[in-house]
Amino acid sequence: MFYIIGPRGSGKTTIGRRLADYKACQFIDTDKLIVERAGTSIARIVEQHGWEYFRHLESEVLKSIADPDAVVSTGGGIILSEENQRVMRDNGTVIYLSAKPEVLAARLAAEPQADQRPSLTGKSILEEIEEIMSQREPLYQATAHYVIDAELPVETIITQLTNLA
Secondary structure: OEEEEOOOOOOHHHHHHHHHHHHOOOEEEHHHHHHHHHOOOHHHHHHHHOHHHHHHHHHHHHHHOOOOOOEEEOOOOHHHOHHHHHHHHHHOEEEEEEOOHHHHHHHHHHOOOOOOOOOOOOOOHHHHHHHHHHHHHHHHHHHOOEEEEOOOOHHHHHHHHHHHO
């Protein structure tokens, strides 16, 4: 199993889908599974029940994935739980898609998805990303088996990942 981790805008879904296509295996998006199981958007889950409840759902979804050949795209904060880090490292190969905050902010501004994830801080996109990345970067690094430059062209990233497969 390949787990793709990284912040919003790093390309986890795009890269995950392409890698799954290449490997002819199932693609699973943990955020999509949460929405399907909860019957409502992530924004609404957080609004109604809070981030702690959402993180609990996220952990349950992660642990429920049983296909050993799947490519799994995760939510940006999945690494906040030590248990989630362990589950991913013990059950597959963890790929961290790394990009500079400025690149992430530009990508998110170009394709806003306000209904998917609420702001964590209420700050501008760039300020929020810089703050979140200062907290999460060590967790992404510690969880990942491999760090991939997410600023590279998609085809280059896929080539790098298929060489790992």
